[in-house]
Amino acid sequence: MEYNLIAGSSPHIRSSESTPGIMRDVIIALLPAAAAAIYFFGIRALLVILVTVLSCVASEYAATRIMKKSTTVGDYTAAVTGLLLAFNLPPSIPFWIAAIGGVFAVVVVKQLFGGLGHNFVNPALAARAFLMASWPVAMTTWTQPRVDAVSMATPLGVDAVSSATPLAMLKSGGLSSLPLPDLSSLFFGNVAGCLGETSALALLLGAAYLIARRVITLEIPVAFIATVALMTWIFGGHSLFTGYPLYHILAGGLMLGAFFMATDYTTSPVTFKGKIIMGIGCGLITSIIRLYGGYPEGVSYSILLMNLAAPLIDRYTIPRSFGGEKSNA
Amino acid sequence: MLKALKAFKGGVSLPHHKHTEHCKTVEMGIPKKVAIPMLQHIGAPCSPLVKKGDRVKAGQKIGDSDAFVSSPVHSSVSGTVTDVRPMLYPGGFEVVCVEIESDGLQEIFEGIAPPVGLEKKELIRAIRDSGLVGLGGAGFPTSIKLSPPPDKNLDILVVNGAECEPFITSDFREMLENPGGIIEGIRAIMDLTGVKKAFIGIESNKHEAIGLFSRRLKDVPDIDVVSLRTRYPQGGEKQLIYAVTGRRVPAGKLPSDVGVLVQNINTASFIASFLKTGMPLIKKKVTVDGSAVRNSMNVEVLIGTPLRDVFEFCGGFKEEPGKIIMGGPMMGVAQFSLDNSVVKHTNALLAFGRKDAELQKESVCIRCGKCVNACPMELLPIYINACVNKGRFEETLKYDINNCIECGSCSYVCPAKRHLVQSIRYGKAELRKMASAKK
Ligand code: SF4
Numbered sequence A: 001m002e003y004n005l006i007a008g009s010s011p012h013i014r015s016s017e018s019t020p021g022i023m024r025d026v027i028i029a030l031l032p033a034a035a036a037a038i039y040f041f042g043i044r045a046l047l048v049i050l051v052t053v054l055s056c057v058a059s060e061y062a063a064t065r066i067m068k069k070s071t072t073v074g075d076y077t078a079a080v081t082g083l084l085l086a087f088n089l090p091p092s093i094p095f096w097i098a099a100i101g102g103v104f105a106v107v108v109v110k111q112l113f114g115g116l117g118h119n120f121v122n123p124a125l126a127a128r129a130f131l132m133a134s135w136p137v138a139m140t141t142w143t144q145p146r147v148d149a150v151s152m153a154t155p156l157g158v159d160a161v162s163s164a165t166p167l168a169m170l171k172s173g174g175l176s177s178l179p180l181p182d183l184s185s186l187f188f189g190n191v192a193g194c195l196g197e198t199s200a201l202a203l204l205l206g207a208a209y210l211i212a213r214r215v216i217t218l219e220i221p222v223a224f225i226a227t228v229a230l231m232t233w234i235f236g237g238h239s240l241f242t243g244y245p246l247y248h249i250l251a252g253g254l255m256l257g258a259f260f261m262a263t264d265y266t267t268s269p270v271t272f273k274g275k276i277i278m279g280i281g282c283g284l285i286t287s288i289i290r291l292y293g294g295y296p297e298g299v300s301y302s303i304l305l306m307n308l309a310a311p312l313i314d315r316y317t318i319p320r321s322f323g324g325e326k327s328n329a
Numbered sequence B: 001m002l003k004a005l006k007a008f009k010g011g012v013s014l015p016h017h018k019h020t021e022h023c024k025t026v027e028m029g030i031p032k033k034v035a036i037p038m039l040q041h042i043g044a045p046c047s048p049l050v051k052k053g054d055r056v057k058a059g060q061k062i063g064d065s066d067a068f069v070s071s072p073v074h075s076s077v078s079g080t081v082t083d084v085r086p087m088l089y090p091g092g093f094e095v096v097c098v099e100i101e102s103d104g105l106q107e108i109f110e111g112i113a114p115p116v117g118l119e120k121k122e123l124i125r126a127i128r129d130s131g132l133v134g135l136g137g138a139g140f141p142t143s144i145k146l147s148p149p150p151d152k153n154l155d156i157l158v159v160n161g162a163e164c165e166p167f168i169t170s171d172f173r174e175m176l177e178n179p180g181g182i183i184e185g186i187r188a189i190m191d192l193t194g195v196k197k198a199f200i201g202i203e204s205n206k207h208e209a210i211g212l213f214s215r216r217l218k219d220v221p222d223i224d225v226v227s228l229r230t231r232y233p234q235g236g237e238k239q240l241i242y243a244v245t246g247r248r249v250p251a252g253k254l255p256s257d258v259g260v261l262v263q264n265i266n267t268a269s270f271i272a273s274f275l276k277t278g279m280p281l282i283k284k285k286v287t288v289d290g291s292a293v294r295n296s297m298n299v300e301v302l303i304g305t306p307l308r309d310v311f312e313f314c315g316g317f318k319e320e321p322g323k324i325i326m327g328g329p330m331m332g333v334a335q336f337s338l339d340n341s342v343v344k345h346t347n348a349l350l351a352f353g354r355k356d357a358e359l360q361k362e363s364v365c366i367r368c369g370k371c372v373n374a375c376p377m378e379l380l381p382i383y384i385n386a387c388v389n390k391g392r393f394e395e396t397l398k399y400d401i402n403n404c405i406e407c408g409s410c411s412y413v414c415p416a417k418r419h420l421v422q423s424i425r426y427g428k429a430e431l432r433k434m435a436s437a438k439k
């Protein structure tokens, strides 16, 4: 009997990993932070998340249909973008602004540049920057966690009690009338800030999951956080070496940025050295903005800037191959 | 037992599927017909020494070549030559084959006698005439490796018992079934080459083999067992040498350039048996396994036996085979036809059902970097793939494309199921074409 044999070149087996599988892992890893956001900022946080995720997924579907590409909604990458975008918005953000952010992230930043794997900056962060430029007030109106019973009671309202983020307070050098939140509040997330960035604990849980599942490697986050720690320790105080690095690590979007945004596959280098450079670059820019810039927070701009440099970094960090004579960079 | 000195970077951990590790090797017996290809090695093909109608005996030389890099072939049966013609070869192209109908008597060729009282040079010549090639998979003529040019100073012999490919257990079985022969063969290689130190590298998951050789070699100071990390491709020549000796074989160079001689387990034991009997290479230990095979087992097969007969001997197929692989699933070659023959370097025959055989669809690269982390040669498969796909072959040289050992680790891990090593092979071939066009 003759059989119809499939030829094809080796390897004849493949691992069970897949793009949707990896994205599912990223979503799972973001769930603790989502839960923390809902716990601290109430049902409104959940609604913001739903709005951005829906807007991203719908944009992805529509864009791929219009551009006549096979739809890529099934790979969950749009959902991940939606989640990350929500995490980068203040809890009181008007829903329509959040929705525009999702459309911008997926249509303008991702699909117009060729879709998955081709965008050169992180879609969620680019959308955040875009919203920041367009609606600066809405984007910097902060809600005090838990105490804001109003937003709990009227989930659809946009009546946030103005507050200040810990970094903004730190930046104003204690001149602010509000007392700085203590470290444990920062660690657990009981502070004002963007939805997903407040709870270092929840983010670390998710990060540990990603590392255990080998979705991300440690080079970028470690280099990023270490650089911020070093810089803020040296230059963050009134004189050299009197800064408050732990505060800078736990406050603001550093944890979220270092583990979940700077490690974005498409927009970060793939070489070992490249990843270290990416991390250090992000750390330097973040510290400079935080310490000397006009904004209290610099994580997202630092990542966006380094995103632009990523292809170049890869090109100049081609490793020397095993037994190879020279590095070819 | 020693621990490996170094761990190569990258690599992948694979499912082992060593279902046949406890299957004692079974002799398959004499097939009705064999087809013996004139090319079963790296180098020049042989010219047939027999013609249609000739009677031949087992062990009789039926093909040879004057080329320096080549290896003679022998009849594996006694019987009558029924045809000499080009046939499909396991590599997927046509090669002249001598087809012999066996008479079932398995008469041994008269000229066969143990090579005794020979000088080293003559002994190496005798090993050449035995048709021995590296039995680990590549099929490079062993005699050439045993007589390196005088400017290469060999000081370490590494015997490759890593067997890092899933499913295959033919080396492992040989280690358990014939440890004495392997050690004798190692001794013979050391005598022939003047190498003073030998290591047997075995992956750490093969405890039985490590234990057995450690006991046997307890009082032998110049042969050591090295327990290797169980990680693919630990049996890759460069990775093995690095693990055992700490030496890196430079890109484009040979193990002999760093003073190392590598031999496979079954190659060593063949040398021992050849020295005792003078019988050339006419049979092979083969692991038969895979989801479509009824009885997974280790079989001793006469070279030239059609694959069809081997599978039938193993109870046939329990489901329709969609893919037949000669060798392991990572580096083996898919077979077009069950009429192909078992050749000298066949160490496994795997048959998979349709479902396991389907090609997975490629999707876009998500730049996850997993291929980079998996590459044992520390290359950037993602960028070589991108250059090849754009037809920018010259640019792949910047990424050291020719240093790729085609282990397939990158393709294995890629979540987008990209055909990375496949494109690298294509890129290498295009570069070769461009180079020869320039000449
Ligand atoms: S493993 Fe595949 S998806 Fe990941 S970087 Fe390499 S080629 Fe791209």
Ligand code: SF4
Pocket: B374, B375, B376, B377, B378, B379, B381, B403, B404, B405, B406, B407, B408, B409, B410, B411, B420, B421, B424
């Ligand atoms: S096939 Fe080549 S590029 Fe791919 S992992 Fe192996 S050595 Fe590296």
